[in-house]
Amino acid sequence: MELVCPICNGMAIYLLRCPHCGKQMENRGAMVEFLDDYSPYLDMDMTQLVDGAANDQCVHLFYCENCRYDKRVKIQRVNI
Numbered sequence: 368m369e370l371v372c373p374i375c376n377g378m379a380i381y382l383l384r385c386p387h388c389g390k391q392m393e394n395r396g397a398m399v400e401f402l403d404d405y406s407p408y409l410d411m412d413m414t415q416l417v418d419g420a421a422n423d424q425c426v427h428l429f430y431c432e433n434c435r436y437d438k439r440v441k442i443q444r445v446n447i
């Protein structure tokens with residue numbers, strides 16, 4: 368069994384509407400991937416540094432191009 372994020376693994380699609388304009392927000396991917404670009408500490412579990420997310424959660428960034436509003440959403444990882 369492995370703990371994985373259903374969205375990162377293409378098992379689920381998370382749709383989020385912008386609270387300001389109601390348009391569908393764009394999934395910009397997991398925060399872990401962004402952090403990897405900037406941080407030299409690749410061996411650490413970066414999810415712990417983002418918003419206090421737990422190990423079993425994957426933080427995704429959603430973005431509304433219309434309002435330039437972004438929101439972080441914690442996705443519960445599942446066992447497969």
Ligand SMILES: [Zn+2]
Binds near residue numbers: 374426
């Ligand atoms: Zn994910």
Ligand SMILES: [Zn+2]
Binds near residue numbers: 387
């Ligand atoms: Zn919007």
